[in-house]
Amino acid sequence: MHNDTVTLYDVTLSSRLLLGTARYPSPAILAEAIRASGCEIVTVSLRREAGGARAGEAFWSLIRDVGVRVLPNTAGCRTAKEAIATAQMAREVFATDWIKLEVIGEEDTLQPDVFGLVDAARALSDDGFKVFPYTTDDLVVAEKLLDAGCRVLMPWAAPIGSGRGVNNAFALRALRAHFPDTPLIVDAGLGAPSHAALVMEMGYDAVLLNTAVSRAGDPVLMARAFALAIEAGRAGFRAQPMTPRDMAEPSTPIIGRPFDRLA
Amino acid sequence: MSATTLQMLLDELGYDEKTVGTALNQEFVRARDRAETPLREGDAVEIVTPRQGG
Numbered sequence: 001m002h003n004d005t006v007t008l009y010d011v012t013l014s015s016r017l018l019l020g021t022a023r024y025p026s027p028a029i030l031a032e033a034i035r036a037s038g039c040e041i042v043t044v045s046l047r048r049e050a051g052g053a054r055a056g057e058a059f060w061s062l063i064r065d066v067g068v069r070v071l072p073n074t075a076g077c078r079t080a081k082e083a084i085a086t087a088q089m090a091r092e093v094f095a096t097d098w099i100k101l102e103v104i105g106e107e108d109t110l111q112p113d114v115f116g117l118v119d120a121a122r123a124l125s126d127d128g129f130k131v132f133p134y135t136t137d138d139l140v141v142a143e144k145l146l147d148a149g150c151r152v153l154m155p156w157a158a159p160i161g162s163g164r165g166v167n168n169a170f171a172l173r174a175l176r177a178h179f180p181d182t183p184l185i186v187d188a189g190l191g192a193p194s195h196a197a198l199v200m201e202m203g204y205d206a207v208l209l210n211t212a213v214s215r216a217g218d219p220v221l222m223a224r225a226f227a228l229a230i231e232a233g234r235a236g237f238r239a240q241p242m243t244p245r246d247m248a249e250p251s252t253p254i255i256g257r258p259f260d261r262l263a
Numbered sequence: 264m265s266a267t268t269l270q271m272l273l274d275e276l277g278y279d280e281k282t283v284g285t286a287l288n289q290e291f292v293r294a295r296d297r298a299e300t301p302l303r304e305g306d307a308v309e310i311v312t313p314r315q316g317g
Contacts, residue, residue: 020317030315045316046284048309056312057282063313073316081289088291089284089311160317210317 004234006205008041008152008183009098009130011069015040016200016230018071018185019223020210027062029219034066037223043100043208044070046090071132073100078113080120087124099124100154100187102134110160110188114141118148125149134187137171139178146182153179154187154208157199161211163191166198176203193222193229200233201241270297272308284311 005012019039024030034042044063049056063070072090077083080103087099103120105113112135121131125148133145137155145153155175158164166172167189176184186199187208196207207230216222254260266272269285269292285292286309292300302308 020315022315022317024315043316045314046311047314049278049283049312054312056314059315060282060313075316085286085289085291085309086311089286089309092294093282093284093311093313 004238006183008132008185008206013040013206015227016206016234017227018043018187018206018208019213020208021059021063022210023214024219025214027059030214031062031066033213033219033223034068036220037213037227039068039227041069041071042066043210044072044094045075046072046086046093069098070094070096071098071100072096073134074102074120076104077102078104078116080116080123083116083120084123087120087129088127091129097128098130098132100132100134112136112156114138114144117141118144121145121150122148132185137168137175139171139174142175142179146179152183152185154185156188157186157195158189160188162189163212164189165191165195169198169202172199172204173202193225196226197229197233197236200230201236203237206230267302268298269300269302269308272302273297273310276310278310282312285309286311 005014006016015038017037017039018041019034019037020043021030072094074083074086077086083101083103090099091097101121103113103116105111114136117133117135121133124131131150132152132154133150134154135141135145142153158167183205185206185208186204190196190209191212209226213219213222266275285297287300288307
């Protein structure tokens with residue numbers, strides 16, 4: 001298992017869990033959850049500073065102390081133009097060319113505006129960014145994102161923060177089958193560790209979580225639970241599960257059973 | 264506000280330039296260009312800092 005790594009752009013990782021940093025009960029619990037998850041990448045954001053507070057600096061200091069790589073997002077952006085400017089600010093502030101690209105098209109579902117997403121992905125890729133696009137499970141959009149320069153895709157399982165688990169297993173399986181060599185990360189919509197195990201069993205390369213951990217009753221324990229589920233699901237995928245059957249098949253050998261009628 | 268450049272505005276507001284990102288009218292402004300970026304009436308200035316995100 002120790003050699004089972006995943007490479008995202010030029011970085012090879014042992015952990016297949018990427019963890020969001022928002023909505024934890026406290027900064028201390030966030031730091032503890034990151035450690036408990038064993039993750040090597042956390043997502044971060046940029047926001048206007050409210051009033052005279054300097055909360056941003058304290059948060060950034062905490063993340064640097066934990067010592068994990070950051071993946072800045074463009075959360076909340078509604079146009080390609082906003083997302084591009086946010087990505088450029090993030091590259092300077094966080095000193096990384098990685099960007100989790102979100103262009104939101106609809107408020108109730110937080111569904112990506114896939115047209116703006118592809119436009120922004122192309123512009124940012126051309127500008128040297130390594131783009132992690134938050135997208136739907138649409139196969140054609142995935143093709144367009146790869147054409148635009150993305151080398152990783154992050155389809156949703158369900159709307160952000162919904163905790164519903166996999167809404168369309170067929171579409172996620174189709175994506176996996178269609179792009180066998182592209183790192184695919186399920187981003188958004190998972191609620192329970194079993195959801196993460198399921199997508200890993202499908203052959204997904206990694207999982208990005210936030211709300212499922214941060215809003216759990218015990219975020220630190222849930223971070224650990226997801227880490228175990230992801231490891232189990234990944235091992236299950238690599239071990240090649242048996243093919244389901246419609247009818248029963250005895251697991252104990254028939255030959256030699258007692259009381260069998262001799263012909 | 265009496266600032267006439269983006270850098271002067273940041274100084275006036277007391278920001279540490281190393282941990283903020285800036286944009287003017289939805290266009291990114293690099294840290295090294297702030298001192299030469301004039302501000303005009305009606306400009307939309309964005310000043311952002313690291314924050315929790317999903």
